[in-house]
Amino acid sequence: MQHYLGPGRPLTILDTWDKVRAASEGGLLAENQWCELKEAIGPSTKAVNTELARDIASLSVHGGILIFGVKDKTYEVVGCETDGLRDRISQVAATRISPPLVPVVLDDVHGPDGRNVLVVSVPPSQLAPHMVDERYYGRSADGKRVLSDPEVRTLILARDQRTHGFIERLKGLALNDPIDQLVEEAPTGHGHAFFLAEPCSPVPSERIDQHKLIEILLNLDYGKRGMTSLLGDCTYAGNDPDGLSLRTGHRKVRAEYEHREAQISVHDNLMSIRSRGSHRILLLGTADRA
Template identity: 75%
Template sequence: MKHYLGPGRPLTTLDTWDGVTAAAEGGLLEENQWCELKEQLGPRGKGPNTELAKDLSSLSVHGGVLIFGVRDKTYEVVGCDTDGMRDRISQVAATKASPPLVPIISDVIEGPEGRNLLVVSVPPSPLAPHMVDERYYGRSADGKRVLADPEVRTLILARDQRTHGFVERLGALAQNDPIDQMVEGSPTGHGHAFFLAEPCSPVPSEPIERDGLVSILVNLENGRRGGTLLLRGCTYAGNDPDGVGLRTGYDKVRQEYEHREARISVHEDFTVTAASGGATRVFEDRSGNSQLVALTGTMVQFSAQFLEALREISTTRGYQGQWQVGVHLTQLRGATATEDIFSGRPPQFPRESSTHHLVIQPTAWEGPQTEIEEATVKLLAKYMRGLGRDGWSYNQLLQRA
């Protein structure tokens, strides 16, 4: 993982003793708003733990790196005793900061004579500012400091505006539906799904290029065990004026293939949008009557691919922060799950659309596939609840076409 150490400084890998030493000798570790150095953590106790919580909280406003084992005045890499530090830092972040923080603690970097290094990344928090001992903390070029009341109010107001604006932007994606441009005879009455992901702070990286996005999509693990390609099939240029866009093909497809169509875009500000034609589909039952069916398996697969792609984008661009992620599904009223069509009185979705959003931190996922599956179920919770699928596991839902 590459780390952002401040404006004008390159994204830097800090996963070896030599790498940290080279960064220090190159002047990249000079303490500033994004970088804090500690020769050691200090003894257990209220005082050192409180100072650690203040450091973590201060870095959470804009994101940053806390490095143990480097002297803060001379930038000399000396190492320290790292036994028990990972657990202690996690506990302090969870109990001393309010709201709790979830820093990314790298593996210990082994050094000479048992003196090691530990790099702790603190992603920008969508819940910032965070409080320690009844005070809010932020940073300046000189290190951590107590935030003044006007600064706190500004940060909280910006946080609220991001949340409300996100829901509006998510719902607006359906007004310019890209799937309609990819299917003959549109609009067909089939339901589509629209996904939006916005980083909770600026991504310190160059915009992604088309080939880089194609490489991420074709190598997605989710969806390899059969089924339609969905996002994995997005290899054709989508000509998005706001960034890089990809789609599943150039030519329009017949309505019966609408559920396979997909599109994804990564904008210059790293907003990620995606659309799928597979939320609902009209089938004819044995009597020739039309029935609107929810393609739950397609939606689960597509959602998992979207979250996996988001994690890969975060990793390749060096962004360790959180994302606000949401899904908006249309044409749902009266839809029933496929296997319920012939059950007599199947549950039918009671609303025209469904919208749900959550905050995730993909680079902090220690078991990526498990956490992708858990996040997928959470993201589609309202959709599944409206179909009588509340409490179903990822695998149960994935098996339903």
């Protein structure tokens, strides 16, 4: 998993001790809006767990990572005891934050003398801001902080506008159905499924070209039922003026083959997948015949 650590910093992988040390020594690890460092965690008391909840809640506004085993002042990678920490983080996020959160706790990064680094990825939340002990938390360049009432209102308004805009864009996919362009004698009256995924927070990522997208679709885990995936069959260039597009064929097909047709489009700020309703397509990587 690649992590965003702030403007001007490359997407960084932190899955080995050497990579964590290299990131620290290269100046990539520092507490800011997207990163919180903890040398260790104290005993499971109310005060310590509340502080942990505040850290997680604050990162959920724009997304970020919480790293255990790195000093927050010197950024020295020292490692810490991580036994039971995974369950504790999940429990705190589920019980002490409102609405609850589900951070992604990655595998331990093993270091010397049994001391490990633990990286916790907190995705940007569609329900942000989140509350701990009746206060909403966010972040600034210096780390977590309590949000003011105007800031909370602004975030909630932006959340509502984002939700409304998403619904309108999803409806727009149906109004401009690309499958009709792939099928003879369309529209046939058959139902089509439309899926749309957009990032909750504007975090930069690597651009994807046609060959890279084909590689991604071919390597997705489509389950163990051995059924052909529509996404894996999208290898022909599609027609999408707003971004990169792939489709299952380069010419129109007869109506009886409509269920085999699909198109995927990737834009700089969204990904959309469209196919016929007789298939179940999930953006997480499955596309099986219902």
